[in-house]
Amino acid sequence: MRSLWLNTLTKQSLYRLSTKRYSTNVEPKEPVVKTKSIPGPKSIELKKQLDSVQATGTIQFFADYEKSIGNYIYDVDGNILLDVYTQISSVPLGYNHPRLYKVFNNEQNLKTLINRPALGVFPGKEWPEKLHSVLLNIAPKGLNKITTMMCGSCSNENAYKSIFIWYQNKLRGNAPLTEQEKNSCMINIPPGAPKLSILSFKGAFHGRTLGALSTTHSKYIHKLDVPSFDWPIASFPEYRYPLDENVAHNKKEDEKCLSEVQDLIQQYASKNPVAGIVVEPIQSEGGDNEASPEFFRSLQAICKKNGIALLIDEVQTGGGSTGKFWAHEHFELESPPDVVTFSKKLQLGGYFHNDDFIPNEPYRIFNTWMGDPGKVLLLEEVVKVIQEEKLLANVDVAGKVLKNGLLSLEKEFPHILNSTRGRGTFLAVNCTNTKVRDQIIGALKLHGIQTGGCGEISIRFRPALIFKEYHANIVLDRFRKVLQGI
Numbered sequence: 001m002r003s004l005w006l007n008t009l010t011k012q013s014l015y016r017l018s019t020k021r022y023s024t025n026v027e028p029k030e031p032v033v034k035t036k037s038i039p040g041p042k043s044i045e046l047k048k049q050l051d052s053v054q055a056t057g058t059i060q061f062f063a064d065y066e067k068s069i070g071n072y073i074y075d076v077d078g079n080i081l082l083d084v085y086t087q088i089s090s091v092p093l094g095y096n097h098p099r100l101y102k103v104f105n106n107e108q109n110l111k112t113l114i115n116r117p118a119l120g121v122f123p124g125k126e127w128p129e130k131l132h133s134v135l136l137n138i139a140p141k142g143l144n145k146i147t148t149m150m151c152g153s154c155s156n157e158n159a160y161k162s163i164f165i166w167y168q169n170k171l172r173g174n175a176p177l178t179e180q181e182k183n184s185c186m187i188n189i190p191p192g193a194p195k196l197s198i199l200s201f202k203g204a205f206h207g208r209t210l211g212a213l214s215t216t217h218s219k220y221i222h223k224l225d226v227p228s229f230d231w232p233i234a235s236f237p238e239y240r241y242p243l244d245e246n247v248a249h250n251k252k253e254d255e256k257c258l259s260e261v262q263d264l265i266q267q268y269a270s271k272n273p274v275a276g277i278v279v280e281p282i283q284s285e286g287g288d289n290e291a292s293p294e295f296f297r298s299l300q301a302i303c304k305k306n307g308i309a310l311l312i313d314e315v316q317t318g319g320g321s322t323g324k325f326w327a328h329e330h331f332e333l334e335s336p337p338d339v340v341t342f343s344k345k346l347q348l349g350g351y352f353h354n355d356d357f358i359p360n361e362p363y364r365i366f367n368t369w370m371g372d373p374g375k376v377l378l379l380e381e382v383v384k385v386i387q388e389e390k391l392l393a394n395v396d397v398a399g400k401v402l403k404n405g406l407l408s409l410e411k412e413f414p415h416i417l418n419s420t421r422g423r424g425t426f427l428a429v430n431c432t433n434t435k436v437r438d439q440i441i442g443a444l445k446l447h448g449i450q451t452g453g454c455g456e457i458s459i460r461f462r463p464a465l466i467f468k469e470y471h472a473n474i475v476l477d478r479f480r481k482v483l484q485g486i
C-alpha cells in the first residue's frame with residue numbers, strides 16, 4: 001500500500017512539482033474557443049454528475065486547473081479564456097504562478113499546510129513572526145492589529161461584533177461586566193444583548209452570513225426568506241458619467257446621501273443606536289458604484305462626530321487592482337478608518353483595526369481555524385511578487401489602456417455602452433439594459449473573454465495583477481467584435 005502510494009506520488013505529484021514544469025508552462029498567445037457554446041459537452045456532463053449531490057445553478061463551466069496558466073483559464077472542453085473576472089476578483093497572480101507553486105515545495109511549509117491549527121488556541125511557533133512580516137507589512141496605514149478569519153462574510157460578521165463590543169465597552173466606561181449583562185445575553189435581551197445597529201448603504205454587498213446579510217442590499221436573491229435586523233440603510237451616491245461633465249449633479253448626490261446618513265443615525269438613536277457604518281470603497285457586486293474621496297472623508301467626519309466606527313470593506317477592492325494596495329488610500333482620509341476587512345486576493349480573510357477593537361475578555365471573537373497559516377504562506381509570496389515585479393504600477397499602466405479602450409468603445413457604440421468607470425484595472429461599463437448586458441457577457445465568452453456582471457446593467461473587469469497592456473488590447477479587440485454583432 002505504502003509503496004503504491006509513494007509510486008503514485010513520485011510519478012504524478014513530484015513530476016508536477018518539478019521546476020521543469022514551471023518553465024515550460026507559458027501563456028497562450030490568445031484565447032481559443034473550440035466549442036459552439038460554453039459550457040461545452042464535457043462541462044455539461046460534469047454538471048449532471050454534480051447535480052446529483054449539489055446545487056449547480058451558478059456553475060458556468062468546469063475548469064482545468066492543471067492547464068490554466070497566468071491570465072488564461074482552461075476549461076475541460078479545451079476552451080482557453082482570457083480571464084478578466086478571476087474567480088470573482090480573487091486571483092492576484094493568475095493561475096499556477098511559478099512562485100506560488102514553489103511555496104509548498106518546502107518541507108517546513110508543507111507541514112504548516114498539513115497541520116492546520118486552531119489558531120486561537122494552538123498557533124505554531126512561527127505565527128507571531130508571520131503576522132508581523134506578512135500581514136502587518138501590508139496593513140493599512142495606522143492600523144496595527146489584525147484578526148484573521150476565513151472568508152469575506154465571516155470577516156465582516158466578526159468585525160461587526162468587534163464594533164458592538166467596542167461600543168458597549170465605551171458606554172460601560174471599561175467597567176467589569178455585571179451579572180445582569182451576563183444573564184440577559186443568554187436569552188437575547190438587553191442589557192447583555194443590546195439593541196444596536198450597523199448602518200449600511202443601498203446597493204452594498206458585505207456577505208451572506210446572517211449579520212452581514214442584514215447589510216447586503218445588492219440583489220433580492222441573496223436575502224429572500226431570511227430574517228434581517230432592523231438596521232438603517234442609507235442611499236449611496238448615484239453618479240453620472242463622465243465625472244468631469246457631471247460635477248454639480250454628483251456633488252449633490254454626495255450631499256443628499258451624507259445628510260441621509262446623519263438623519264438615520266438620529267432616527268435610530270432611540271431604537272437601535274448605530275455603533276458603526278460599513279461601506280465599500282467601490283460598491284462591487286451592487287454595480288461598481290463609486291463615491292468621491294470627499295464623500296468618504298465626510299462620512300468619516302460623521303462617524304467621528306457621532307462616536308461610531310467606520311468599517312471599510314475591502315474584501316473585493318483590497319490587494320492592488322485599483323492601483324493602490326487598499327482602495328481607500330485613494331481617499332486620503334484624515335485619519336485611518338477604524339476597521340478594514342479583507343479576503344479574496346489576500347488568500348485568507350480578516351480585518352485590520354487598532355487596540356480599541358480587541359475585546360477585554362478572551363473567546364469573544366473566536367472560531368476554530370481563525371484563518372489558515374498555509375494561506376499566509378501563499379500571501380507572503382504574493383506580496384513579494386507584487387513588490388518585486390512592481391505590479392501596482394503595472395495595474396496603472398494596463399488599467400489606463402483598458403479604460404481608454406472602453407471609453408473609445410463607448411463612443412463607437414453609444415447606443416449600447418456608457419459610464420465607463422473605475423480605478424486601475426478595477427473597471428466597469430454599463431450596458432443599455434440587463435438583457436443586452438447578459439448577451440454581451442455570453443458573447444464575450446464565446447470570443448474567449450471571461451468577464452462578469454454586477455448590478456443590473458454593468459460588466460465588470462477584475463483581471464489579475466499580472467494583466468498587461470497586450471492583454472487589455474486582446475479584450476478590447478474581442479469586445480469590439482462582440483459589439484459589432486449586437
Ligand SMILES: Cc1ncc(COP(=O)(O)O)c(C=O)c1O
Pocket residue numbers: 088151152153154156205206207208280284285313314315316317343344
Ligand atoms: C465587498 C465584499 N464584501 C464581502 C464579500 C463576501 O465575501 P465571501 O464571499 O468571501 O464571503 C464580498 C464577496 O464578493 C464582497 O465583494
